[in-house]
Amino acid sequence: MEEYNFQTKAVREGANETEEQEHSAAIFLTSSYRFKSAEQAADRFANKQKGNVYSRFTNPTVEAFQKKLAALEGAEKCHATASGMSAIFATIMTLLKPGEHMIASRCMFGTTIVLLNTIIKKFDIQITFVDLKDLDAWEKSVQKNTKLFLLETPSNPLGEIVDIEKLAAISKKNNIALAVDNCVMTPALQKPLALGADLVIHSATKYIDGQGRCLAGAVAGSGLLIDEISSFTRSTGPTLSAFNAWIVLKGLETLKIRMDAHCKSAMKLAIWLDDQSFIKKVHYIGLESHPHHSIAKKQQTDFGGIVSFEVNGNREDAFRLINNTKMLSITANLGDTKTTITHPSSTTHVRLTDEEKKQSHISENLIRISVGLEDIDDIIADLKP
Numbered sequence: 001m002e003e004y005n006f007q008t009k010a011v012r013e014g015a016n017e018t019e020e021q022e023h024s025a026a027i028f029l030t031s032s033y034r035f036k037s038a039e040q041a042a043d044r045f046a047n048k049q050k051g052n053v054y055s056r057f058t059n060p061t062v063e064a065f066q067k068k069l070a071a072l073e074g075a076e077k078c079h080a081t082a083s084g085m086s087a088i089f090a091t092i093m094t095l096l097k098p099g100e101h102m103i104a105s106r107c108m109f110g111t112t113i114v115l116l117n118t119i120i121k122k123f124d125i126q127i128t129f130v131d132l133k134d135l136d137a138w139e140k141s142v143q144k145n146t147k148l149f150l151l152e153t154p155s156n157p158l159g160e161i162v163d164i165e166k167l168a169a170i171s172k173k174n175n176i177a178l179a180v181d182n183c184v185m186t187p188a189l190q191k192p193l194a195l196g197a198d199l200v201i202h203s204a205t206k207y208i209d210g211q212g213r214c215l216a217g218a219v220a221g222s223g224l225l226i227d228e229i230s231s232f233t234r235s236t237g238p239t240l241s242a243f244n245a246w247i248v249l250k251g252l253e254t255l256k257i258r259m260d261a262h263c264k265s266a267m268k269l270a271i272w273l274d275d276q277s278f279i280k281k282v283h284y285i286g287l288e289s290h291p292h293h294s295i296a297k298k299q300q301t302d303f304g305g306i307v308s309f310e311v312n313g314n315r316e317d318a319f320r321l322i323n324n325t326k327m328l329s330i331t332a333n334l335g336d337t338k339t340t341i342t343h344p345s346s347t348t349h350v351r352l353t354d355e356e357k358k359q360s361h362i363s364e365n366l367i368r369i370s371v372g373l374e375d376i377d378d379i380i381a382d383l384k385p
């Protein structure tokens with residue numbers, strides 16, 4: 001389906017119909033598969049014949065999701081996992097051995113930072129954290145044994161951005177894999193592989209499902225790397241369930257249409273907030289005043305659904321604004337049809353030390369909104385003091 005445009009691939013790619021010719025993808029809720037004969041079983045186990053053996057290895061519903069997401073990211077292959085975290089974990093464990101080194105952005109999803117600082121460190125893997133946007137810092141931190149650059153761009157909640165093409169030039173020169181967590185943008189707005197990244201990581205729990213129903217994750221990239229990552233999950237177990245694969249598969253069909261609506265409303269909200277006297281500062285990459293607006297314009301097709309802002313005052317003032325809302329959901333999740341509001345310093349980033357919060361600009365008066373699909377006028381009305 002190479003010749004089709006994004007939205008057509010989103011709807012049509014990955015179809016895997018059975019003899020029933022079902023029009024909507026079937027859910028294969030089965031742990032294992034029967035063989036026609038002992039010989040066929042032997043051939044399947046010996047990898048002489050393609051086909052399903054056990055759903056920890058392959059499952060048709062999961063494969064349909066993998067095919068669709070690979071097509072949308074422009075990847076050779078994609079491997080689905082039980083959650084975004086297991087996608088990140090599988091990637092790191094596949095690419096690094098004890099004694100090796102990776103460089104990670106300081107501004108990443110809270111649990112990613114916890115994973116790196118606790119579990120990954122136990123495997124004697126060295127990690128250097130750098131300022132996402134500082135290309136010199138990435139380059140200067142490279143060691144002989146560096147195997148991976150890991151980052152999210154734009155960062156959440158402040159929308160800091162690194163120029164993926166420029167960073168990919170540094171990683172390629174040094175033979176280092178570049179992995180971009182594309183959860184906040186999705187392939188509807190940004191295609192890291194086309195910009196030179198080696199792997200794209202997803203928490204499909206967010207915009208790809210888009211309706212807050214399940215956890216799912218994925219990694220996409222070259223066939224070689226993805227095969228290695230899938231043999232890791234095949235043996236360790238965090239593969240995606242058929243039921244959750246079906247949910248996120250359906251989510252992909254409407255991803256671009258939802259993202260366009262999220263972006264449109266987020267822009268309206270950012271412009272409105274920017275004009276309010278009770279707001280000190282708005283962080284939305286779509287605003288020309290955002291320091292990374294021009295790089296965003298270069299490597300993204302739009303600016304996404306996350307809007308953060310600082311209220312005048314301190315934590316109490318931020319809490320008061322959050323508690324004053326009637327419709328918005330006070331939850332740390334993002335990428336839902338429902339607009340969510342959260343105070344990063346006490347929720348998503350609570351495990352950071354005061355110094356780390358300062359470095360990441362997570363202040364006490366900062367609020368993050370993931371703009372949903374309600375009418376934007378109602379969202380704005382809910383935020384009026």
Ligand SMILES: *Cc1c(COP(=O)(O)O)cnc(C)c1O
Pocket residue numbers: 083084085086109111112152156181183184202203204205206215216217
């Ligand atoms: C939520 C999230 C994750 C983790 O994904 P889960 O599906 O919750 O495991 C990773 N990265 C980013 C940017 C996220 O927002």
